[in-house]
Amino acid sequence: MGRDKRRLGQLKFIASMFQMVMKELDNVMGPESIRTIFRLIGERQGEAIEKRMKDKFNVDNWTPEILADKLIQDVFNPALGEGQAEIKVSDDEMIISLGVCPFQRAGIDTSDKFYCTYTEGLIETVAQKALGNVSFKSDELISEGKSCCTFDLKLT
Amino acid sequence: MSSRLEKTHKILEELEEEATDVIGAAIIKTNGLIVSSALPKETDERMIAAMSAALLGTSKRTAEALFNGVFKSLHLELNKGDMFLLRAGRVILAVITQKEPNVGLISLQMEETSKKIKELFKMEE
Numbered sequence: 001m002g003r004d005k006r007r008l009g010q011l012k013f014i015a016s017m018f019q020m021v022m023k024e025l026d027n028v029m030g031p032e033s034i035r036t037i038f039r040l041i042g043e044r045q046g047e048a049i050e051k052r053m054k055d056k057f058n059v060d061n062w063t064p065e066i067l068a069d070k071l072i073q074d075v076f077n078p079a080l081g082e083g084q085a086e087i088k089v090s091d092d093e094m095i096i097s098l099g100v101c102p103f104q105r106a107g108i109d110t111s112d113k114f115y116c117t118y119t120e121g122l123i124e125t126v127a128q129k130a131l132g133n134v135s136f137k138s139d140e141l142i143s144e145g146k147s148c149c150t151f152d153l154k155l156t
Numbered sequence: 157m158s159s160r161l162e163k164t165h166k167i168l169e170e171l172e173e174e175a176t177d178v179i180g181a182a183i184i185k186t187n188g189l190i191v192s193s194a195l196p197k198e199t200d201e202r203m204i205a206a207m208s209a210a211l212l213g214t215s216k217r218t219a220e221a222l223f224n225g226v227f228k229s230l231h232l233e234l235n236k237g238d239m240f241l242l243r244a245g246r247v248i249l250a251v252i253t254q255k256e257p258n259v260g261l262i263s264l265q266m267e268e269t270s271k272k273i274k275e276l277f278k279m280e281e
Contacts, residue, residue, distance in 0.1 A: 030213025036188030036206045117187055 015107070022114065035117045042121025049075060049122065050129035062130035064089045064155070071096075071126065094153040096123060101142040101149065110143040119149065127153050160276060164192035167272045175265045177257035179237065183273060184208050184248045191247055199252075208241055208250045215241075229266070231259065244270035245277060 025034055053059065053070045068087035076085030076098065084099040103115040110116070116138070124136040133156045140146040168181045172194060180195040188209035193201050211230060219225040232239040240251045240262060249270055253262060 028214065028217060029210060030217045032186045032188070032213035032216070033210040034213070035186075036209040036213075039188055040206055 019108070026112070026114075031112060031114065034114045038115055039117035039121040042118040042123075043125045045118075046122040046125025047129060050126045054130075064094050064131060067127070067130045068094060075126075092155040094127070096149075096151040096153070098142075098149040098151075099147070104142060113141065113143045116141055116143055116149075120151070123151055123153070131155055161192060163276055164273070165194065167269060167276070168192060168194040171251070171265060171269045175251075175253075175262055177253040177262060178251055178265075179254055180252040181269075182208075182250045183244075184250055186212060186246060186248065195252065204250070208248050211241060212243065212248050229263070240266060242266045242270050244273040247273060247277070249273060 022034065053074055054062075056074070057066075057070055059066060059070070068089050072085055072087060079102055080098060080100045086097045086099075088095045088097075098119075101110055101115075103110050108115070120136070120138055124134065127134045127136070135154045135156050137152045137154075139150040139152050141149050164183055168183065171181050172178050180199065182193040182195050182201065182205065183191040184205045185191055186209055188206040190201055190205045193205075195201050195204060211232075212227065215230050216227040219227045227243060229243070230241040232241075235255075237255050238253045238257055240253070242249045242251075249266055251262065251266055
């Protein structure tokens with residue numbers, strides 16, 4: 001019990017430091033810098049996730065259906081919880097809907113949309129690595145007051 | 157009728173043709189993504205675009221802190237060449253030049269290019 005309490009205290013300290021760092025980064029470097037950095041982190045994560053899933057599930061050739069299935073199973077369910085993500089696949093399009101924002105769930109203010117670029121970079125890069133040329137568009141964002149984030153990926 | 161992307165390429169090509177000191181240019185979104193690029197082949201475009209957005213962010217904050225002002229452009233003087241950034245509506249025009257370029261001429265040509273970009277994307281200041 002004492003260990004759990006100490007761990008919780010440490011996590012609260014890290015969360016508080018993170019909030020303060022973000023505030024001062026915004027003050028000194030501006031929102032463009034922060035969004036760009038989160039976008040880059042998302043892209044790197046996207047590359048790593050595509051590679052990890054390919055190895056883990058022995059995928060030789062990705063199809064939109066296989067990618068959608070593995071993304072739900074290996075990325076979205078663990079991060080967001082069961083049933084919080086949905087991917088609709090048609091001939092040349094994937095529409096990804098996420099019902100929860102992991103940043104908001106962690107108690108972080110997302111109104112400045114700093115963290116959306118992370119998710120956008122991750123999804124776009126996974127799709128590009130797996131399926132080749134893909135055009136990506138964020139249709140709706142929870143940070144803009146919508147009930148879910150919706151991303152539209154078109155195979156080009 | 158050429159696409160917007162083709163038109164942005166043409167705008168950058170014209171800039172490079174008209175300004176002899178220019179060795180590369182790119183149009184970059186403020187979130188660090190490249191819209192169009194004519195940067196030298198060996199350049200890591202993705203990182204340059206990200207750094208340009210970060211430089212814009214920092215420069216905007218500096219303008220606000222110094223004069224409660226608004227960022228217009230940035231000139232980086234480097235040992236092997238220079239870099240210029242100019243805000244063009246919602247995007248950034250980044251230009252790489254040879255060492256010791258004609259700064260006045262580059263500025264004028266960048267302003268003209270910025271007008272063309274804004275017109276293409278129908279952007280407000």
